[in-house]
Amino acid sequence: MICPRCDSDKIKVMVKSPVGDEWEVYVCEKCWFSWRSTETINVLPKFRLDDEKIRNMQMIPPIPPLGK
């Protein structure tokens, strides 16, 4: 299985449905996209991610310098 957003294969099962055997939720350990096995996932091209996009992402809020 690969991540539908960044194509990474570092995917884990986050959780199985608490009641019955209805679904599982997966999460990508590279970009933290998560999805349910019962969903039809179609990440639009503009929301797809790669290493460069992640590296250049804005940080909110900025990390301050360490105190003395």
Place this chain on the structure above:
Amino acid sequence: MAKTYKDLREFLQTLEEEGQLVRVAGPVNPEPDLGAIGRAAADIKNGPAVLVENIRGYRYSMVTNVHGSWKNHALMLGMDKDATVKEQFEELNRRWDKFPVTPKVVSREEAPCKQNTITEDINLFELLPLYRINEQDGGFFLSKASVVTGDPEFPDDFNKLNVGTYRIQVKDKDRVGIQALAFHDIAVQLEKAERENKPLPIAITLGNTPLVTFMASTPVGYNQNEYEFVGALQDGVPTEIVKADTCDHLWVPAGAEVVIEGYIIPRHRVVEGPFGEFPGSYSGARLQCEIQITRITHRDNPIFENLYLGVPWTEIDYLMALNTSVPLYKQLKESMPEVVAVNAMYTHGMGVIISTKVRYGGYGKGVAFRLLSTPHGMPYSKIVIIVDEFVDPFNLEQVMWALTTRVKPDKDVSLIENCPGMPLDPSSFPAGMHTKMIIDATTPVAPEPNPRETQLLEKPVGSEAWDAVLRDLLKKGN
């Protein structure tokens, strides 16, 4: 004394009695149904809250659109459900002045939110029917949590305890991301903790009495405690709080459905988002903070309260309408008693209409400057319209009249470049900076020349008496 609610359940009961809550027996799928239900409820005029009782794969229920109509908003205040927006604005203004009302501290045994405790194998999915709100969201989000944090430098200063609403993305069974925007109170506290490389203790509360949720999304001053405002808005009836289990200086609403305790991991940012936001578009993915959950307490059979947000108007627009307008009005009124009313209902105050008396020439612009230096107005407000004191800023027909008859664009429209902005505004560029536009739609007052002096029409004599006669005839069905 207006009706008040101790917890979400009491409010839901009132909504149901007033015909403002419907139940979906289900079972429904988490996606796309739960998001779709929220959207549909908001699209109905006077839309109800919707309690979804059975969701595939989950144990407990979910409620959405709790604040999503003017009727529900009026019932939150204990008013008649048909109270007008202006009446609700005025009632909020009256109660606002009762601040501060000290909350009532209850013992752990008395607090329903402590009925159950989880400290091992923490799994949010066991309690909360989590779901994707909008299709391109990066995951499942908590959109309506009241988040409690303290000031690391002054932990015992109750005034500096902050209760705010921040979007939260579920990253794992026991870990969530949080959006702490630089201009929000939580960012001040986080910066202090991160300078020392210390975790910031945090409590995420879900399913609160509606005025706690209302105050959590209200832009009050850093040194003003939101719980003391809840008591004021309950017309003097204190709200009930209890100490968090994992941190001595955090206090949570005693009646919360679920309390998630943990800490923000210091100096750590990972991908969060995208997320469909209140301006009606997605806000992109950014590197944001994460919270490690260490403990959950919850009521028996917890109800997950969450909201849909998207193209306005949705539930969040009702929630943020008057709680943005009232504090801005109070902040302006303090230094400028000429101000009559503030309508900051549009897109969380990105658009604001202020009605004011004009004390001397150019005063309208001065009122706009004051708005643009308030805690909320400085980053959020982009388009500011100032109208005369006789124009109702909540009545857009009157505001359009003022724009068309009082604005001379070459002198009354001002653009100020490179100002603080709101990153979620998709027109701000770079994200978080924008140009302000002030439109002074007031009548010129000396020393400003008014070469085209105009005479406002008066109502014909007897109009008011005839108004009563005609209404009476209508009632009789003539």
